[in-house]
Amino acid sequence: xxxxxxxxxxxxxxxxxxxxxxxxxxxxxxxxxxxxxxxxxxxxxxxxxxxxxxxxxxxxxxxxxxxxxxxxxxxxxxxxxxxxxxxxxxxxxxxxxxxxxxxxxxxxxxxxxxxxxxxxxxxxxxxxxxxxxxxxxxxxxxxxxxxxxxxxxxxxxxxxxxxxxxxxxxxxxxxxxxxxxxxxxxxxxxxxxxxxxxxxxxxxxxxxxxxxxxxxxxxxxxxxxxxxxxxxxxxxxxxxxxxxxxxxxxxxxxxxxxxxxxxxxxxxxxxxxxxxxxxxxxxxxxxxxxxxxxxxxxxxxxxxxxxxxxxxxxxxxxxxx
Amino acid sequence: xxxxxxxxxxxxxxxxxxxxxxxxxxxxxxxxxxxxxxxxxxxxxxxxxxxxxxxxxxxxxxxxxxxxxxxxxxxxxxxxxxxxxxxxxxxxxxxxxxxxxxxxxxxxxxxxxxxxxxxxxxxxxxxxxxxxxxxxxxxxxxxxxxxxxxxxxxxxx
Numbered sequence: 083x084x085x086x087x088x089x090x091x092x093x094x095x096x097x098x099x100x101x102x103x104x105x106x107x108x109x110x111x112x113x114x115x116x117x118x119x120x121x122x123x124x125x126x127x128x129x130x131x132x133x134x135x136x137x138x139x140x141x142x143x144x145x146x147x148x149x150x151x152x153x154x155x156x157x158x159x160x161x162x163x164x165x166x167x168x169x170x171x172x173x174x175x176x177x178x179x180x181x182x183x184x185x186x187x188x189x190x191x192x193x194x195x196x197x198x199x200x201x202x203x204x205x206x207x208x209x210x211x212x213x214x215x216x217x218x219x220x221x222x223x224x225x226x227x228x229x230x231x232x233x234x235x236x237x238x239x240x241x242x243x244x245x246x247x248x249x250x251x252x253x254x255x256x257x258x259x260x261x262x263x264x265x266x267x268x269x270x271x272x273x274x275x276x277x278x279x280x281x282x283x284x285x286x287x288x289x290x291x292x293x294x295x296x297x298x299x300x301x302x303x304x305x306x307x308x309x310x311x312x313x314x315x316x317x318x319x320x321x322x323x324x325x326x327x328x329x330x331x332x333x334x335x336x337x338x339x340x341x342x343x344x345x346x347x348x349x350x351x352x353x354x355x356x357x358x359x360x361x362x363x364x365x366x367x368x369x370x371x372x373x374x375x376x377x378x379x380x381x382x383x384x385x386x387x388x389x390x391x392x393x394x395x396x397x398x399x400x401x402x403x
Numbered sequence: 404x405x406x407x408x409x410x411x412x413x414x415x416x417x418x419x420x421x422x423x424x425x426x427x428x429x430x431x432x433x434x435x436x437x438x439x440x441x442x443x444x445x446x447x448x449x450x451x452x453x454x455x456x457x458x459x460x461x462x463x464x465x466x467x468x469x470x471x472x473x474x475x476x477x478x479x480x481x482x483x484x485x486x487x488x489x490x491x492x493x494x495x496x497x498x499x500x501x502x503x504x505x506x507x508x509x510x511x512x513x514x515x516x517x518x519x520x521x522x523x524x525x526x527x528x529x530x531x532x533x534x535x536x537x538x539x540x541x542x543x544x545x546x547x548x549x550x551x552x553x554x555x556x557x558x559x560x
Contacts, residue, residue, distance in 0.1 A: 280506070282503070282504055285506070334505065335505060335530075335536070335537050338530065341536055
């Protein structure tokens with residue numbers, strides 16, 4: 083798992099990269115950062131894309147295209163592995179409101195995981211209201227429970243503290259400790275599937291923010307420094323793959339949403355291993371510069387990922403185009 | 404303090420919503436006239452018994468300053484630190500940092516202009532408990548003469 087450790091700061095990293103490229107020792111650099119191909123992409127002719135963006139399709143069709151362009155699900159899921167798929171199921175809203183991940187996308191991801199040989203695929207979220215009844219409503223009304231089950235996934239509960247384990251986060255400034263759902267700690271593969279939407283405090287809720295749904299005490303983020311806590315969590319764990327649902331994009335009254343009038347049909351899907359990069363790209367889709375979203379900037383500054391899209395190898399595809 | 408002031412605003416909107424789950428507060432809708440009358444009445448109470456004793460009255464959930472789907476709240480000059488609110492855990496929160504359901508800071512301008520404007524109305528979006536859609540809330544504010552405090556009460560459009 084790509085736990086961040088032994089990191090250089092952003093400026094140091096870029097300076098080192100320049101020197102590494104100049105002297106042809108880029109391979110050595112990879113040992114330091116885990117996934118420096120994100121930054122090397124422009125000079126690598128054969129490297130896999132850092133980020134794939136697909137437009138103008140239905141959620142499942144766009145995912146089929148995007149994962150193929152990323153090299154296929156077998157690149158991320160090996161035979162016999164256990165996979166956790168973590169959509170946004172925070173509110174009891176229909177997909178048309180844009181508050182929760184599109185169920186068709188979740189279904190397609192689960193199917194691809196099994197197709198790659200996964201032994202088990204779990205789907206779960208800690209809904210914004212943790213009471214059992216409300217969590218059940220969120221699972222049902224979002225359409226995600228039915229979609230996930232129909233593809234063979236196990237829909238796991240997240241409404242009880244007994245499922246969570248206490249962890250400390252080295253290097254965190256705000257969220258120094260928290261309780262994380264056991265599936266996040268135990269699954270072989272962790273796939274983060276946020277929806278891109280408005281958030282009245284953080285501007286947007288995307289991939290980094292979606293990880294708030296794997297901790298027990300969500301309000302701890304709010305009591306301290308929300309954006310710093312969002313970035314801090316990524317020091318503990320970043321997903322193996324981030325798939326951003328930007329099919330419907332709620333642009334006002336988020337994160338709960340309001341009516342379909344405040345939702346734009348963007349028909350876009352983004353995929354990346356780099357959680358900061360995918361947030362930066364999604365922020366652009368939303369219409370905002372990533373640097374203006376504080377938790378994305380913090381993630382970049384903490385070397386969790388790279389928000390400089392011009393440094394990434396981005397592959398784009400327009401469906402039917 | 405800065406962290407507290409910045410992020411507790413989201414709590415304000417979430418927990419205030421739960422407060423109004425109480426059916427006692429959800430039955431009737433407050434009117435514009437009632438907001439003005441309650442705030443002016445609250446101002447008279449401050450003059451009569453003093454600010455601190457009056458704040459305790461405002462925070463009494465079964466008292467006259469909590470009625471229908473509204474309530475009187477009181478904030479300080481400057482950052483707008485809450486001095487009285489029916490949800491006691493909000494006391495101390497600086498309303499200057501409060502973001503409404505639309506991501507705006509409705510009280511920032513009120514607090515900047517209060518020493519010249521003295522009274523008026525401020526609008527913002529608020530999501531009552533159980534509501535699928537945020538509602539436009541209009542809140543009357545009035546600076547208490549001789550005090551560094553502002554009284555407020557709002558209604559839904």
